[in-house]
């Protein structure tokens with residue numbers, strides 16, 4: 305735990321916070337058992353106070369890619385991986401992110417929690433439209449596997465839920481192949 309003055313991208317407001325890196329779910333459990341409330345944080349690229357509180361749990365130590373299917377373009381990664389690192393891995397393989405916000409320096413968890421959008425919002429929707437499943441550590445200490453068909457209410461509450469439903473541990477989502485017709489003929493919207 306580090307006590308430090310913390311801001312987001314906008315540098316205002318500033319909060320003195322206990323900032324705790326979460327490597328595994330067990331790192332967070334003691335806080336949940338004691339009933340302490342905090343806020344998850346990714347890379348602090350939100351503009352205001354979305355990821356600020358006296359107690360902050362950040363995901364940046366959870367930065368591993370976990371699984372990739374080069375045939376289907378489904379990627380599973382820990383929530384603290386930056387989009388930048390995902391791009392370095394997938395672009396040479398001919399895949400791309402379905403939705404790209406104005407900065408690559410956000411985490412996967414931050415992309416899900418803020419349901420970020422890109423310039424293709426009108427045709428491809430927001431990041432959450434491409435999420436297949438995530439693991440969420442909830443305030444009762446349970447790890448919930450959430451998808452459109454499993455714990456679906458929690459799934460949709462967490463997309464754009466700004467960290468208020470729990471700590472996203474890992475995410476599986478669909479990449480796009482920009483050279484394929486699939487990208488342009490999406491029937492999602």
Ligand SMILES: Cc1cc2nc3c(=O)[nH]c(=O)nc-3n(C[C@H](O)[C@H](O)[C@H](O)COP(=O)(O)OP(=O)(O)OC[C@H]3O[C@@H](n4cnc5c(N)ncnc54)[C@H](O)[C@@H]3O)c2cc1C
Nearest residue numbers: 346347348349350405406411413414418420421466467472
């Ligand atoms: C230069 C710039 C350009 C941008 N352009 C766009 C854009 O085009 N489109 C767009 O939609 N946004 C844009 N944004 C905003 C940015 O994409 C979002 O604020 C994003 O959520 C930041 O991600 P982060 O990892 O830094 O998360 P943080 O800022 O650390 O946190 C953001 C929110 O996500 C929650 N959160 C983070 N990690 C987790 C987790 N593991 N579990 C649960 N909740 C979590 C936090 O509690 C907080 O509510 C831009 C930001 C910048 C600085």
